[in-house]
Ligand SMILES: [Mg+2]
C-alpha cells in the first residue's frame with residue numbers, strides 16, 4: 661500500500677493554565693479568563709496554517725465535581741470570547757475519566773487521559789494531521805509526555821502549573837517558555 665501523506669499540522673493546546681487561567685477545576689463559564697497572550701498566539705498559529713486543537717484532562721467529571729455538560733458550557737464561553745477577536749478553536753477534545761474517580765461510569769484507566777496520547781491520536785485522525793510537524797503546549801509534565809507519546813514536539817509554559825515543573829523540565833531537557841505566546845513564536849519562528 662502506498663504511504664499516504666498527511667496534509668495538516670496542528671498546535672495542540674492544553675486548556676487550563678495554557679489557553680485560559682488555571683482555576684482549580686474550572687466548571688462554569690464565569691470561571692473562564694483567557695490569557696491576554698492567547699489572542700496574539702492564536703493569530704500567529706492561524707497565519708502559519710496550524711489547526712488549533714484543545715486537548716484537556718477533565719477528571720473533575722469522574723470525581724463528581726461537575727458534569728460533562730459543564731465542560732461544553734466552558735468551551736462555548738471560550739468560543740464566545742475568542743469570536744470577538746475573530747478567532748476559533750478547531751475542536752476541543754477532553755477526557756472526563758480518572759482512575760480514582762467516584763462516579764462509576766467515568767472511573768476507569770482510559771486511553772485518553774494525558775500522559776496517554778489517545779486524544780491527540782483522535783484529533784490527528786479527524787484532521788489528517790502530520791504529528792511530526794505538530795506541537796503541543798502544556799503546563800504539566802503529563803502534557804509534555806502525552807505529546808512525546810504521540811510523536812509530536814512539546815513546549816512547557818511557566819503559566820498555570822508550569823512553575824511547579826521547572827526543575828523536572830530542566831532534568832528532562834524539556835523546552836520551556838514564559839507563556840503560550842512565547843511558545844508559539846518559538847515553534848513558528850515568529851517575532
Ligand atoms: Mg493545564
Ligand SMILES: [Zn+2]
Nearest residue numbers: 755757770772
Ligand atoms: Zn479518558
